Amino acid sequence: MSIRNLNHLFEPKSIAVIGASNKPHSVGATVLHNLVIGGFSGPIMPVNPKYDMLDGLPVYPGIAELPSVPDLAVICTPPATVPGLIRELGASGTRAAIVLTAGLGTATDASGKTIKELMLAEAKRNLLRILGPNCVGLLIPGIGLNASFTHTDALPGKIAFVSQSGAMVTGVLDWAKSRGIGFSKFISLGDSADVDFGDVLDYLAVDGETQAILLYVEAVTAARKFMSAARAAARSKPTLVIKAGRAPEGAKAAASHTGAMAGADDVYDAAIRRAGMLRVYSTEDLFDAVETLARARPLYGDRLAILTNGGGPGVMATDALIGEQGRLAELSEATIRQLNDALPATWSHGNPVDIIGDAPAARYVRSTELLLRDPDADAILFIHAPTAIVPSAEIAMAVAPVIKNASRNVLACWLGAESVAQARSTFSDAGIPTYDTPEKAVGGFMQIVQYHRNQQLLMEVPPSVNGMIVADRARAREVIDNALAHGRDLLYEPEAKEVLAAYGIPVVQTKTADTIEEAARVAQEIGFPVALKILSPDITHKSEVGGVVLDIESAPAVAEAAAAMLRRVRELRPDARTPRFSVQTMARRPEGRELIVGMTTDPVFGPVVLFGQGGIAVEVMADHAIGLPPLNMVLARDLVSRTRVSKLLAAYRNLKAADMDAICRTLIQVCHLIIDIPEIAEMDINPLVADASGVIALDARIRVAKTTAKGMNRLAIRPYPAELEEWITWQGEKLLLRPIKPEDGPQHLTFFNALDPEDIQYRVFSRMRELQPSQLARLTQIDYDRSMAFIATRSGADGQPETLGVSRAIADPDNVSAEFAIIVRSDMKEKGLGRILLARLVDYCRSKGMKELVGETLTYNKGLLHLARQFGFETRLSPDGDITLLRLDLQARAQ
The missing domain is CATH 3.30.1490.20 (ATP-grasp fold, A domain)
Structure with a gap:
């Protein structure tokens, strides 16, 4: 379940408070009081047989006596009463409830079932959605709703805050109010028995009142649902995360280095990055980041120029930048010459640009203009320490217009308090991110950089893997099945290498010997x-x-x-x-770098891949990064880049650069292996030696375990569904009908460019002339759990694949309704390809259990209308008659 009936939770027209009370400091009394003083305009109906009036409102003895069916019920009664109340509310027509009561997971009935299980069973009968139990409640300031027992209300705003911790809810609420920070939604999830992060993210992603989403996460349960919802939300608005529990509780026993090193926090970090969200580490950073990202301009690089009127603050900013792995811009020679002409001879003659403490406003303006024009500076940090020579407010008034009209990011630091308050206000009013200290300003810049990198991973179209990855799945499975049949959970080294070789990973020749004599002979x-x-x-x-x-x-x-x-x-x-013994060829790789590639199974996110510096001291060096499979070349390169050893892979001194493509292919091959064979629980390739000629695995360790799960079902992100590929004969030639891949970006761009302007207008209702990179990424990098796009492809005259047509469906989070679209290359129309693509899409959506396929087209698009009617689509004109709405009942056709 996902966003079904959540409108009743977040947009209620009426509310019942079950367990309302006048007992001082009780939950029932606090919730009712908060609702009454909050300004909610709809009916508020207290329910408690002990009272006639509470807070000036008539009280009803039970749910059956309510004058109308409440959209939302807030339950503040003991655990044992909750399942019965949910049953009664659901039967009466209520579709959402907030259960504040704690202890439902431990209390049981006579049959041994927990109260939480009984509650959920009753809710499921009527699709009644439950927030909680054991939560603080819900605040929606825009409609005056405070259905919580918080000690204060929330200011209205455009930020949604979602928390699993009740203490964080009340603490952040108090902290934010003191700073004038407002919210569109303030949500306490509690135990998340029903409504969880995935549900809320799906709702907030399309909520017009929310411009940014903040999450306080303690634990994720449904990983794939969370990842799908997080990726969708992060594509539409800034989504930031605080993840609690960063400190490791101690290394776990594991059969591999990877299992010992891949801590839960590393995995969460990888998931947050992969979803395109930004992780921060304190409440203050969380809200600073929202303001920074809201005001940030497009980022073209990570080279920072620092402008300051004092050497000390410039050095502090530089130290902070380097400490966070940032880059200090190297100013161009032209900029240095122009600064020489504009500044006193005693200026710093480099970056940071120290324009000296006596700088008048004009000097600030000229220096800022020159740095904004420097092609080697991607962003500027403006630092000012107050002096008695020129008022700070005067400098701010002169410089703010220059920065406001800039195309690059400029962040500001006004050191001090009262003497710079007006200057700081001037910059803030101009939309310039402004900070109290150089360190905070640098932190804000690095948040922009990291967020931009994470978003690029969502949007970038990856190159294809050079050379097809051909796997001998049967050979690898035979080795693993044999080990399991003999009761072994750890493959011998030669067996592990045989499995790797079956997936195209180069290994040294290795043989097994049972005795000393046999070892010598081998x-x-x-x-x-x-x-x-x-x-x-x-x-x-x-x-x-x-x-x-x-x-x-x-x-x-x-x-x-x-x-x-x-x-x-x-x-x-x-x-x-x-x-026993293994005997292997000595691999002579004098320029080889020792790496580790591994995988382990996380209890939440399933299989994860590790890359880092290898060798016998791998755990001591602790130089590694974690990624979630499946990987492509872009994601694999990002994984490698997040390690210190990545710098050693480049050329230096007399060493040639290691073959980065070979390293990334190995990571991708490992992902294919663990997807295909779910019995693999842990793996190490250590060392994997890499040099200019490629890679070779010198040692390998694989732990296996029996399982009934399919490989792709273990993953937090659904991989490419190769099983949906199908060869067909069309117009006398072979076409491959298959799901679209991220690697299809170049050929999809060629496909788009081959469309007539009229066909593009039919598809997007406008005369779009070109496809932007972000649009191309959205079309080719789809979430296979929620979307599907089938392309018809063939080998072109140049031997390269070409796309002839595409049919696409995007399902709602509940998998009930999907919106479809179809387009065929303009020179291929009226040859039956559109019918083939639509039939494949309809069959797929029906197999997924969807109820309907919907779409819309321009009324004069006679070709699509004719095709749709042949498939049984209902057609209906829009009110203005320009658009025709299409709907196909998938369930009716299936019967």
């Missing part, structure tokens, strides 16, 4: 030098027991090393089962 067969390693299901980290010997040059040396290795293992790990 080494002779492979060719020297070789590496010898111990094999045992009980030994996870071989180096800890001296279980690795490298660069062995002869068979006798192999036998000697194997014997010594056995002695060490028996001494250090006498419990280790059946020690």
